Amino acid sequence: MAAGEVLDTAALIAWPLERMRGSLVVPSQRAELSRISPDREIMLDAAALEWASPGSAAIARASGLATTTGDMAGLSPVDLELLALAIERAATLATDDYRLQNLCELGGVPWLSVTMEGISSLWSWELRCTGCGAVLPSPDTPSSRRELGNCSDCGSTLKLSRKRD
Ligand SMILES: [Zn+2]
Structure with a gap:
């Protein structure tokens, strides 16, 4: 149950x-x-x-x-x-x-997941700068709350984006 x-x-x-x-x-x-x-x-x-x-x-x-x-x-x-x-x-x-x-x-x-296999098999993720668009390696264990941090080039906020393999 x-x-x-x-x-x-x-x-x-x-x-x-x-x-x-x-x-x-x-x-x-x-x-x-x-x-x-x-x-x-x-x-x-x-x-x-x-x-x-x-x-x-x-x-x-x-x-x-x-x-x-x-x-x-x-x-x-x-x-x-x-x-x-x-x-x-x-x-x-x-x-x-x-x-x-x-x-x-x-x-x-x-x-x-309800009917699909879930994101791990469908998507991969990347950290992308919202300012200059630089792509950083995505966090591999996003299991706890974390600050995603700022871009080392321009200082803008980073966000997770999905990426199709
Ligand atoms: Zn940047």
């Missing part, structure tokens, strides 16, 4: 109801789901999900992580709440969103 999993909307659509029993979801996913898959939304009442909103401290921590990596602009409010809820409950985040997976890696939040 999986304890403490936060499910993104892809999981809500793809997983069998029995697999998601007792999992955590945020209320704003309901609107998202009713737009994408209304039939599925109706079925979810049988899954005994726990609908919960993260507190402001967890939202602030999730926002801080996303700002550090430069992922903030690509995240939806729902994504940010899911990440914050996983942080707050020390839960595992089930998501195929590579941004969320990356943020989990950096924030030390456990994650699992």
Whole structure:
């Protein structure tokens, strides 16, 4: 029995109801789901999900992580709440969103993929300067919160970018 999993909307659509029993979801996913898959939304009442909103401290921590990596602009409010809820409950985040997976890696939040194999097999990452565009070797163990630092050439902020092999 999986304890403490936060499910993104892809999981809500793809997983069998029995697999998601007792999992955590945020209320704003309901609107998202009713737009994408209304039939599925109706079925979810049988899954005994726990609908919960993260507190402001967890939202602030999730926002801080996303700002550090430069992922903030690509995240939806729902994504940010899911990440914050996983942080707050020390839960595992089930998501195929590579941004969320990356943020989990950096924030030390456990994650699992919903249907895909996850970022490690799909993407590699590089540290890129937001100023001059210089590329630095990517951190190989991004498992804890870290400052990504500044460019040694121009002093601008570094951010993680994905790179296709
Ligand atoms: Zn630079």
